[in-house]
Amino acid sequence: SQTIHQWPATLVQPVGSPLSLECTVEGTSNPNLYWYRQAAGRGLQLLFYSVGIGQISSEVPQNLSASRPQDRQFILSSKKLLLSDSGFYLCAWNRDNEQFFGPGTRLTVL
Amino acid sequence: AQRVTQPEKLLSVFKGAPVELKCNYSYSGSPELFWYVQYSRQRLQLLLRHISRESIKGFTADLNKGETSFHLKKPFAQEEDSAMYYCALLIRANAGGTSYGKLTFGQGTILTVHP
Numbered sequence: 665s666q667t668i669h670q671w672p673a674t675l676v677q678p679v680g681s682p683l684s685l686e687c688t689v690e691g692t693s694n695p696n697l698y699w700y701r702q703a704a705g706r707g708l709q710l711l712f713y714s715v716g717i718g719q720i721s722s723e724v725p726q727n728l729s730a731s732r733p734q735d736r737q738f739i740l741s742s743k744k745l746l747l748s749d750s751g752f753y754l755c756a757w758n759r760d761n762e763q764f765f766g767p768g769t770r771l772t773v774l
Numbered sequence: 775a776q777r778v779t780q781p782e783k784l785l786s787v788f789k790g791a792p793v794e795l796k797c798n799y800s801y802s803g804s805p806e807l808f809w810y811v812q813y814s815r816q817r818l819q820l821l822l823r824h825i826s827r828e829s830i831k832g833f834t835a836d837l838n839k840g841e842t843s844f845h846l847k848k849p850f851a852q853e854e855d856s857a858m859y860y861c862a863l864l865i866r867a868n869a870g871g872t873s874y875g876k877l878t879f880g881q882g883t884i885l886t887v888h889p
Contacts, residue, residue: 696874707881708860715872754818761864761875765818
């Protein structure tokens with residue numbers, strides 16, 4: 665069966681520090697992968713999606729970037745975090761138009 | 775651009791009462807709509823999709839293209855229905871010859887069912 669993992673589960677980082685959040689999928693090949701942010705009062709916002717290795721599309725201009733170095737690995741990064749980057753980050757993959765979500769990472773930028 | 779609106783951030787009802795979570799959408803194409811749910815300490819997961827026309831956990835949702843709505847309804851709410859509910863609109867697109875779906879979510883509604 666397919667499984668999606670995210671780590672770390674929680675993270676507290678100072679403003680200006682770098683960020684790397686990892687998402688991996690098991691049990692499937694060539695999945696479409698997605699990064700969402702769940703910010704207070706703003707619902708779920710699609711940040712990036714990827715249809716294959718090295719193929720990244722950004723939905724909104726921001727301080728973050730994404731990479732897909734391997735078929736089942738999707739990484740969310742930042743060189744310098746801002747206070748506004750705080751939120752709950754969800755990774756997801758897609759099958760038959762249903763999205764399956766990871767457990768999420770709670771990021772707090774202080 | 776597509777948009778999904780859930781006008782209620784919070785909704786409280788008593789056990790056994792009917793519940794309706796509102797969702798309106800804006801999209802120029804043919805809509806595919808979903809309801810996702812996140813129970814406490816669980817992952818966000820699909821509840822139902824309009825294409826299936828099914829009832830899940832007693833919930834139903836009918837797509838009304840005239841009113842551009844996809845409200846979620848349950849005639850008798852249960853305490854275990856307390857959760858965050860998201861309405862979502864699927865947009866199909868192509869990238870490099872590969873088709874994929876992008877979901878646009880509403881802001882979410884926190885449903886609390888009191889005993």
